[in-house]
Amino acid sequence: MDIRLKRKIKIYFSSIYLIDVILIALSTLILLSNLGDYIQVNRIQHDLAINRVNRDKIELIILIAIDLVFMLKIIWIVRINPKNPKVQSRIISNMIFVIKNGFLYKETRSTLIVSILLVLVLLIAYLYFLATGGYENNIFVKFFQTYPFKGTIFVIIIIFLTMMYALKKTLDIIVVNEALRRVGQGNLDKDIKLDGSQAIRELAENINLIKAGYKEILENGVRNEKLKTELISNVSHDLKTPLTSIINYVNILKNGEITEEEREEYLSILERKSLRLKVLIEDLFEMSKINSGKIKLNRDLIDIVSLIHQNIGEYSTLYEEKNISFKVTSQQDAVYMELDGKMMSRALENIIINALKYSLDNTRVYVDINIEDNYLKIGVKNIASYEMQFNDDEMFERFARGDKSRNSKVEGSGLGLAITKSIIELHDGEVKIKKEGDMFKIYLILPLKK
Numbered sequence: 001m002d003i004r005l006k007r008k009i010k011i012y013f014s015s016i017y018l019i020d021v022i023l024i025a026l027s028t029l030i031l032l033s034n035l036g037d038y039i040q041v042n043r044i045q046h047d048l049a050i051n052r053v054n055r056d057k058i059e060l061i062i063l064i065a066i067d068l069v070f071m072l073k074i075i076w077i078v079r080i081n082p083k084n085p086k087v088q089s090r091i092i093s094n095m096i097f098v099i100k101n102g103f104l105y106k107e108t109r110s111t112l113i114v115s116i117l118l119v120l121v122l123l124i125a126y127l128y129f130l131a132t133g134g135y136e137n138n139i140f141v142k143f144f145q146t147y148p149f150k151g152t153i154f155v156i157i158i159i160f161l162t163m164m165y166a167l168k169k170t171l172d173i174i175v176v177n178e179a180l181r182r183v184g185q186g187n188l189d190k191d192i193k194l195d196g197s198q199a200i201r202e203l204a205e206n207i208n209l210i211k212a213g214y215k216e217i218l219e220n221g222v223r224n225e226k227l228k229t230e231l232i233s234n235v236s237h238d239l240k241t242p243l244t245s246i247i248n249y250v251n252i253l254k255n256g257e258i259t260e261e262e263r264e265e266y267l268s269i270l271e272r273k274s275l276r277l278k279v280l281i282e283d284l285f286e287m288s289k290i291n292s293g294k295i296k297l298n299r300d301l302i303d304i305v306s307l308i309h310q311n312i313g314e315y316s317t318l319y320e321e322k323n324i325s326f327k328v329t330s331q332q333d334a335v336y337m338e339l340d341g342k343m344m345s346r347a348l349e350n351i352i353i354n355a356l357k358y359s360l361d362n363t364r365v366y367v368d369i370n371i372e373d374n375y376l377k378i379g380v381k382n383i384a385s386y387e388m389q390f391n392d393d394e395m396f397e398r399f400a401r402g403d404k405s406r407n408s409k410v411e412g413s414g415l416g417l418a419i420t421k422s423i424i425e426l427h428d429g430e431v432k433i434k435k436e437g438d439m440f441k442i443y444l445i446l447p448l449k450k
Contacts, residue, residue: 018089020070027067242273283415290422297340311348319356330369347423350416360385378444
């Protein structure tokens, strides 16, 4: 036998084809029809019915054999591969898909059950009328013979409604595909609106949610790209400024004609600029380390009230010429929390130094410590020495400066609040900023974990 023919036979007996299902359906219908004839004749004369069965015995056996063979073939193929039987027909694949998954979802379960029951009822009714009335007196045949126009209208309406239902499903898919195509082209403004079943509406809502998320990701990507460009620019500026001064003063010091008094003054400037550069590099390193996600908190039981007083006492003398005073109010003398003392001290240090730098001369900085709903709330308020023209969220960006000028006489890396926010968030807390006229307020909110 030809190898290709053997392969085709092997494929046929290992796969389900549409012809198999058609042969099973036809042979079953013929058997049922013969059964109806037997029942009808049996009502008139038992012997006549037996004679008819004997006369058609060979044909009936052949039909039963065909029916059983193809049924056994399908059962065997499904049995050897129940999860994914080999089906060579899209129509059968769709039928299997519907039967297999239709009962899993409440939106389709009721429809599928009603459809199956309706088919069974119609089949039983047809067999009943066929058995009791025969072909000539069948109720369906009589209906169409008696009312040909109404019967035709009835058939047309059924076909039209079926067609409209199928078109509705197809149109839903087309509308969704069109919306997804627009999303793929970058049009993210228009939402999908679909009327119909609950499943279709939910599909449209889910696609709209995905589209909104995709739009947000794109906007964040553009924003992050802009921030990255600004970050490079600001880093370059803040590193270049003190470095240029250092190079210039080193060149001046090489000149042997300067006086000893000038030399000491230039060396003092060099020291200050070097420390400025050192602080900036340390801030950059710390910000990178915090954002890497690899940093671990070393928590200890710490009195946060004492830590605040300690930081204020340590840094309040930095800008004595500004005559800034601090007033601390607390509901309790001591509040013990499990915190990383070193990192929390750094967060408080940034807030205190910022208040000293940017406060109006001869004013007071207020520090309020309150406990509200299992949260510790630390509020720091000061009167700004400049016009605050910024959005609250902008102040948490890297290299953001409240005075918007990178040539300001007030030195600062612009990383202070960003570092503070990251440290507080590592402690599961939150940082908020508010402006009221010239009053600048920042709140550190930490959960009281017992």
